[in-house]
Amino acid sequence: IVAFFQPKSLAGKNILVTAGPTFEAIDPVRGITNLSSGKMGFAIARAAREAGGNVTLVAGPVSLPTPRGVTRINVQSAQQMLEATVPQAQLADIFIATAAVADWRPAQASDQKIKKDGSGNTPQMSFTENPDILATVAGSERATSGALFCVGFAAESHDLLAHAQAKRIRKGVPLLVGNIGPATFGADDNALLLVDAATTVEVPRASKLELARHLIAEIARRL
Ligand code: CTP
Ligand code: CA
Secondary structure (H helix, E strand, O other), rough: HHHHOOOOOOOOOOOEEOOOHHHHHHEOOEEEOOOOOOOOOHHHHHHHHHHHOEEEEEOOOOOOOOEEEEEEEEEOOOHHHHHHHHHHHHOOOOEEEOOOOOOEOOOOOOOOOOOOOOOOOOOOOOEOOOOOHHHHHHHHHHHHHHOEEEEEEEEEEOOHHHHHHHHHHHHOEEEEEEEEEEOOOOOOEEEEEOOOOOOOOEEEEHHHHHHHHHHHHHHHHHH
């Protein structure tokens, strides 16, 4: 009831969020993925909706309920995530890339299940680099002209601050959010590092939903 009377900081805004891992097929029954739970991205979609935004969530394979009032598009691979995200970004005011997109996919997915040959030989696999969804959207005319505000995430195992600062510039985004480890994948809480051109601010450990609400307020303030 209290929330109902609060001012809606994202009223009338279109917010696009990517979340979860991607799944890169090896053959019809196997693939490569990662341990992203999607929880942070889903919490951000929920918080953006609570703030009055029209929210579209492009989700990799996760078993999480869709936040109320959010439009969800399910995808598997990085290529599918790109194809779902790029047209939606044409309509968005804010793009928040939380997905743990697989950096590489098997160069050739087999259309038949790969069988053991009985002699102990193992399959040899080569990889192709996946498209960078955030860099693609952040390089678009809407983003470079300031009509679309892009936010990136970074999960690093070491040197978070230096990597986050470098990544913000490399991706060409005004705001980069670092996950302060350890082991944020799958956890219900986290701590964040917000890196923009001027400042670095730590958001102390809290539930992912509380962090998401804080981040949405920070983004709304910057629009
Ligand atoms: N990202 C993306 N598409 C990719 C790879 C990453 O949209 N193919 C986005 C992520 O959603 C995140 C940001 O880019 O918002 C940073 O992802 P991260 O994996 O930390 O960075 P990379 O550029 O892939 O570099 P590396 O994994 O080598 O650190
Ligand atoms: Ca990566």
